[in-house]
Amino acid sequence: xxxxxxxxxxxxPDLEAAVASYRATLGASVSQRQALPEHGVTVVFVTLANxxxxxxxxxxxxxxxxxxxxxxxxxxxxxxxxxxxxIIAARDRLQRAGARVxxxxxxxxxxxxxxxxxxxxxxxxxxLIELEEV
Amino acid sequence: xxxxxxxxxxxxPDLEAAVASYRATLGASVSQRQALPEHGVTVVFVTLANxxxxxxxxxxxxxxxxxxxxxxxxxxxxxxxxxxxxIIAARDRLQRAGARVxxxxxxxxxxxxxxxxxxxxxxxxxxLIELEEV
Numbered sequence: 001x002x003x004x005x006x007x008x009x010x011x012x013p014d015l016e017a018a019v020a021s022y023r024a025t026l027g028a029s030v031s032q033r034q035a036l037p038e039h040g041v042t043v044v045f046v047t048l049a050n051x052x053x054x055x056x057x058x059x060x061x062x063x064x065x066x067x068x069x070x071x072x073x074x075x076x077x078x079x080x081x082x083x084x085x086x087i088i089a090a091r092d093r094l095q096r097a098g099a100r101v102x103x104x105x106x107x108x109x110x111x112x113x114x115x116x117x118x119x120x121x122x123x124x125x126x127x128l129i130e131l132e133e134v
Numbered sequence: 135x136x137x138x139x140x141x142x143x144x145x146x147p148d149l150e151a152a153v154a155s156y157r158a159t160l161g162a163s164v165s166q167r168q169a170l171p172e173h174g175v176t177v178v179f180v181t182l183a184n185x186x187x188x189x190x191x192x193x194x195x196x197x198x199x200x201x202x203x204x205x206x207x208x209x210x211x212x213x214x215x216x217x218x219x220x221i222i223a224a225r226d227r228l229q230r231a232g233a234r235v236x237x238x239x240x241x242x243x244x245x246x247x248x249x250x251x252x253x254x255x256x257x258x259x260x261x262l263i264e265l266e267e268v
Contacts, residue, residue: 001161004184008142008214012259021258025231026216027135048216050138050184055259075259077211080142082160082182097159124155125146125189125209 001090003083006112006132007045007052011065012075015042015057022046022055030055039111040064054111079118079128087115087133099123107133135224137217140246140266141179141186145199146209149176149191156180156189164189173245174198188245213252213262221249221267233257241267 012018015033023030031045040063046053056078058066068078084090087107095101100120110116110132119129146152149167157164165179174197180187190212192200202212218224221241229235234254244250244266253263 002182005139005142005182005187008139008211010259010261018259025228025233025257026263027227048136048139053139053214072260074256075261076255077142077214077261080187080211093161094159099159121210122208123159125144125152126206127144127209127211129160 001084001093003085003134005051006081006083006130006134007054008080009054009056009078009130010075011056011058011068011072011078013057013069013073015044015055018055018057018075019044022053035059036111040066041111043111079130081116081130081132083134084131085133087117087131090131091117094119135218135227137219137268139185140215140217140264140268141188142214143188143190143212143264144209145190145192145202145206145212147191147203147207149178149189152189152191152209153178156187169193170245174200175245177245213264215250215264215266217268218265219267221251221265224265225251228253 019030022028029047033042033044035042040060041056042059044055102118107115107117115133117131121128153164156162163181167176167178169176174194175190176193178189236252241249241251249267251265255262
């Protein structure tokens with residue numbers, strides 16, 4: 001069911017400092033910053049040869065990564081996103097297996113303009129998993 | 135400097151349960167378990183189309199993931215491993231930029247039989263980064 005790893009998301013308290021780490025210190029290719037107010041984050045993409053890392057900084061008062069950064073003030077790996085071909089079929093299979101889908105169970109349009117779902121970390125060894133239909 | 139994402143490592147308290155989650159619930163291809171006593175972990179590989187996820191369970195009394203699981207009893211994303219062409223050149227560049235390499239600064243032979251180094255999470259937004267020479 002799982003396809004490619006679309007991205008690994010890292011929540012950071014200071015996006016400028018994070019961009020400097022990845023661009024100057026690690027020598028990676030880092031995109032311009034994009035504010036995504038409807039998702040409550042500002043994001044940059046670190047392009048690797050086979051996938052990407054997304055660095056996320058909170059944006060606005062109700063950012064979905066605010067609680068994570070309260071618990072992990074330095075930042076940390078926040079979620080991993082896997083591609084699926086059919087997100088409704090994936091959701092139905094997961095729910096039949098007893099896994100919990102966050103929110104109302106219906107896909108939302110994610111930061112890349114594609115339908116996404118998040119799975120409850122308690123059902124997957126403490127890892128927040130995003131599924132994205134591609 | 136950074137090449138492919140070689141793997142994302144997830145520390146888990148119960149490898150059998152984790153294998154069941156990834157194989158049966160998520161429908162992923164999961165390897166047989168491999169005990170790596172010299173690395174203090176038992177590991178399985180989840181094969182994705184473009185990279186892999188490694189599920190790590192502590193093995194023995196001095197497992198390098200024991201402290202992480204004490205802080206995160208359900209498990210969680212533990213580190214991300216990037217490939218580099220020349221690990222000594224990578225280390226020297228990182229140290230010149232002020233980043234801290236864990237241990238004595240010399241590469242060790244990692245779980246895949248290749249030279250590896252770990253970078254201090256405090257220098258990279260709370261993310262433990264492994265570099266592997268390929």
